Amino acid sequence: VASLEMLAYPGARPIINALDYAQRTNTIGSLRADDVSRTIAPVAYSTPQQQQPIIVQQxxxxxxxxxxxxxxxxxxxxADTMKQLQQRLSEPFVTVNTVTGDTGIKQAQDEYDTLIRNKTPKSRRK
Known part of the structure; x- marks a missing residue:
């Protein structure tokens, strides 16, 4: 959901369109910072710039x-830290999901069901 002010701002429109497209194509989870940067300024981020040497007079x-x-x-x-961070964020995230036990999916679902059941007043429960 985006406000009318955000949609009216020309700089935000490409981002909103990119997020909308990613959501419709079910690729929202694979978006990276580079994807958003290219959307904002396609020319500035499309090719890496060569860093110019800095000359300082003694x-x-x-x-x-x-x-x-x-x-x-x-x-x-x-710069080294940012490079390491970029490399780490480009790696896939690995998760381990257990079905049973104290940290299992079944336990989480049971706790969620209890919360939902307690949210509804007893008079409205079926």
Whole structure:
């Protein structure tokens, strides 16, 4: 469900259309961040951009150089972390479902049935 304001905003419309299509084709569970990014800005995300080297002139002040080195290390660490996160999110999620026992599907269904039964007043129960 989307508000009228969101539907009227031109930037949100492609996202809404993509989600609607994924829902109708039963592929909503396989959407990734890259899919949504391509929907928002197809040109910006369609081809990877080559990173340009940054040229810094040496300053006589050693403090500025130390800050640049420290910032460069922090940015590289951030980039490495983001790459690892992207790789991990691209992997399939594995689940183990048990049928019986305290954590089984049957136990969960019984608890759900109890909740639903208790939600309905006794006078309306069949």
């Amino acid at each position: 300053q006589p002040d050693g403090l500025a150089t130390a800050a640049i080195v420290q910032n460069t290390k922090a940015i590289q660490s951030y």
